[in-house]
Amino acid sequence: MEATEPSETIEQLRTSFFYGRRSDLNFKFARDLSDDEFGDFLSELFAATAELTDGGDPQAVIDVAYRWQVQAYAGHLGDPADFPHRKSDTPLTPLTKPLNEARIMLLTSSGHFVDGDDPEPFGEPHMTQAEAESRIIDFVRAEASLSSIPLDTPDDQIRVRHGGYPVQAATKDHQVVLPLGHLRGLVADGVIGGLTANAYSFVGATAQGHIKRTYGPAWAELAKEQGADAVLLVPI
Amino acid sequence: MPTVSVYVQSFGHIPALMGLSRSLITQHPMGRPLGAPGDAERQRAVVERALTLLLKNEQSIVDFGEPYRRA
Numbered sequence: 001m002e003a004t005e006p007s008e009t010i011e012q013l014r015t016s017f018f019y020g021r022r023s024d025l026n027f028k029f030a031r032d033l034s035d036d037e038f039g040d041f042l043s044e045l046f047a048a049t050a051e052l053t054d055g056g057d058p059q060a061v062i063d064v065a066y067r068w069q070v071q072a073y074a075g076h077l078g079d080p081a082d083f084p085h086r087k088s089d090t091p092l093t094p095l096t097k098p099l100n101e102a103r104i105m106l107l108t109s110s111g112h113f114v115d116g117d118d119p120e121p122f123g124e125p126h127m128t129q130a131e132a133e134s135r136i137i138d139f140v141r142a143e144a145s146l147s148s149i150p151l152d153t154p155d156d157q158i159r160v161r162h163g164g165y166p167v168q169a170a171t172k173d174h175q176v177v178l179p180l181g182h183l184r185g186l187v188a189d190g191v192i193g194g195l196t197a198n199a200y201s202f203v204g205a206t207a208q209g210h211i212k213r214t215y216g217p218a219w220a221e222l223a224k225e226q227g228a229d230a231v232l233l234v235p236i
Numbered sequence: 237m238p239t240v241s242v243y244v245q246s247f248g249h250i251p252a253l254m255g256l257s258r259s260l261i262t263q264h265p266m267g268r269p270l271g272a273p274g275d276a277e278r279q280r281a282v283v284e285r286a287l288t289l290l291l292k293n294e295q296s297i298v299d300f301g302e303p304y305r306r307a
Contacts, residue, residue: 029266073247092293093239099287165267169267170267231238233239236267236269
């Protein structure tokens with residue numbers, strides 16, 4: 001009798017989208033679904049795709065993927081009581097001036113940087129997005145590196161690389177997460193008073209303890225040094 | 237330092253766990269917190285709505301309330 005390869009289990013199939021051989025950061029949430037849920041997700045996706053084939057609404061396909069993404073991540077932290085960054089005494093600092101007089105600083109964990117100022121993770125120049133994905137474990141153990149992005153940086157000089165989320169939208173249009181143009185527009189329209197000279201970005205898939213203990217306080221000081229009255233945070 | 241954050245719905249449970257001051261939750265897929273590529277109108281609306289939350293002086297977690305749309 002001829003030996004056959006063992007069949008792939010549903011669990012192996014689900015987890016293969018999470019940095020496995022089918023790695024796809026849009027669908028890595030499949031790891032956090034049960035086998036039954038994964039089956040239901042595929043069934044709904046197939047139905048919406050079939051409907052689209054016959055002239056249906058593309059939004060229906062997006063909606064299926066979105067709904068299951070939300071469901072998968074709703075439980076991915078496990079018991080909320082065990083969440084290591086749980087905090088109940090975070091101070092709330094009031095804004096002390098009208099919004100149209102306030103200077104805003106943008107800080108995002110999107111992994112953007114300016115062409116020619118690559119943070120070169122692990123000393124590697126020109127790291128690709130695929131390489132960043134393959135080294136996600138190294139990233140989450142490493143310390144963060146903050147990239148300064150001058151507010152007047154031309155769009156075509158802005159790059160993005162992040163092994164933790166699908167960057168294709170941010171690559172097509174960085175304003176899906178790094179809204180430099182919109183912030184400039186809000187200043188021009190008198191909605192906010194101004195902006196700091198730089199926006200800042202880092203790869204959020206990084207050692208979270210260092211962020212809490214070291215970088216968070218340091219970046220708050222940076223905001224003060226930049227003359228910020230408030231910070232807009234866009235975690236990814 | 238006053239802060240406001242923008243989270244996608246998939247991680248919309250995190251601001252409450254971390255006790256963040258002010259958060260806007262968008263009904264957008266991961267990687268597109270402010271809107272779809274090319275949807276400048278939505279992106280700006282999200283940013284402006286988030287910034288107005290800076291005027292709140294109590295913990296605020298607010299749903300943006302509009303579904304994701306392609307540009």
